[in-house]
Structures are given as structure tokens and as C-alpha cells.
Amino acid sequence: MAQWARCAFDGVGEGPTAAQLEGAMRVALRRDRARWVVRAGRCEDALTVRSETPACLRGLRSRWSQMLPVAQRGVDDAIETDVAVRRVGEAWIAAQRECL
Numbered sequence: 247m248a249q250w251a252r253c254a255f256d257g258v259g260e261g262p263t264a265a266q267l268e269g270a271m272r273v274a275l276r277r278d279r280a281r282w283v284v285r286a287g288r289c290e291d292a293l294t295v296r297s298e299t300p301a302c303l304r305g306l307r308s309r310w311s312q313m314l315p316v317a318q319r320g321v322d323d324a325i326e327t328d329v330a331v332r333r334v335g336e337a338w339i340a341a342q343r344e345c346l
Contacts, residue, residue: 247303247341253289264335271331275317283317290314302344309337 251258255270262270274282293299293307313330316323 247306247338247345250289250292250306253292254286264338267338268331268335271334275322275327275331279317279322283314286310286317287314300345303341305344306334306337306341309333 248260251262251267255262255267255274258266258270274286290307290310293303293310299307309330313334316326316330
């Protein structure tokens with residue numbers, strides 16, 4: 247999980263909170279949306295271990311995959327983006343709990 251967080255976000259520590267990830271995602275989307283979306287798409291593979299997504303990471307990977315098309319749209323729908331970002335944060339919390 248830490249590898250994925252470092253891949254997708256700048257400035258998050260080893261064990262970021264959901265709020266830190268959500269904040270980093272919002273900053274990245276505002277700063278350079280197109281560039282971050284490319285980076286975020288590449289980082290999805292960091293949630294895979296030996297060509298399979300572990301059960302405890304499936305929810306996070308699913309929410310991440312659902313967020314990417316929202317972020318890729320040329321026109322920003324602030325509400326839809328906020329919901330997608332929050333769902334990734336919620337999935338992060340669940341993954342932290344389940345992957346212990």
C-alpha cells in the first residue's frame with residue numbers, strides 16, 4: 247500500500263492517512279490534472295502482487311479504477327470528483343484495516 251501511495255502522490259509519508267491521500271489527490275487534480283491522471287493510471291499496477299490483486303486491496307483497486315475516468319474527463323464535475331476522491335479515501339481506510 248505504501249508503494250502505491252508513493253507512486254501516486256508526492257509528499258505523502260510511509261503511512262499516510264485517508265485525509266492526507268484525499269488532500270494530495272485534490273492538489274494533484276488542481277495542479278495538473280492531465281499529467282496526474284497519466285501517473286495515477288500507471289500506479290494502479292502497484293496494487294498487484296505477483297500478477298494478482300490481494301483480497302484486502304481489491305476494494306481500493308476498484309475505487310481507484312472508478313476514480314480514474316472521473317479524473318480523465320476534460321470538464322471537471324466538482325461533486326462527482328469529490329465523491330470519487332472520498333470513496334478512494336474510504337477504501338484506503340478499509341484496506342489498512344484488512345491488510346494487517
